[in-house]
Amino acid sequence: MSRERAKRLQPLIQIAKNAVNEALSYMGALQQKLNSEEQKSDTLKQYQQEYQENFKTQASIKVSGLQIQQFESFMVQIDDAISQQNNHIFQVKEQLKKAQSIYQTLNQKLKSYEKLENRLNAQAIASENQQLQKFLDEISAHQHRLHSS
Template structure:
């Protein structure tokens, strides 16, 4: 009986394994997206720093009012892009946390199902051992109750 219970759970375990693999795949994709967003933010910040260095070099030689206005406008746009990329990174990190939690939940469910199947199989082995022992005891008793022939 317990072995058949374990066998009936096989399709459920297959579905749980597929769900866990899919969640792990999505988690991996989320990690990639976070890494890409971090890299892009780093590039924007580096570009901002480089542009500021250019300002220092150019500013020491004197600049026109038009150049200064263009510089400030571009710097503002760059700051805006950095802020937008930071928000994007924050979103991706938050999403990654959700994906991690989903994967962990599916992994825990799969592990629980596997433990349940193992328990059912152990119960089946124990029951089979008891049946076998009972048969051996009965056989032994029959042999001992037979009249001895000389």
């Protein structure tokens, strides 16, 4: 009887395992996206630094007021792009935190289902052992009565 109860948990456990696996897969995809976005940010920062160094090199020779204005305007654009990229990174990190929280919840639920299944199986085994012992005791008592008469 108890083994049947444990067997009835199998579909629920399988659904929980699938959900945990999906959550892990989603977290992996988000982590890859985060890595990619951080790499883009690093590339923008590196480009900004190289652009500044090139301008300094040109400025040591000779630059016009227009070139200085263009440089400053372009630096503002790069700063804006870096800021937008950092905001995007923040959003991906928040998504990753939420995904991790969901994964933990799903994993805890899976573990509780598995513990329940193990407990039901242990109860079933104990019950079967008790029934077997009772049966063996009855056979032993019956044989004792047969030998006594």
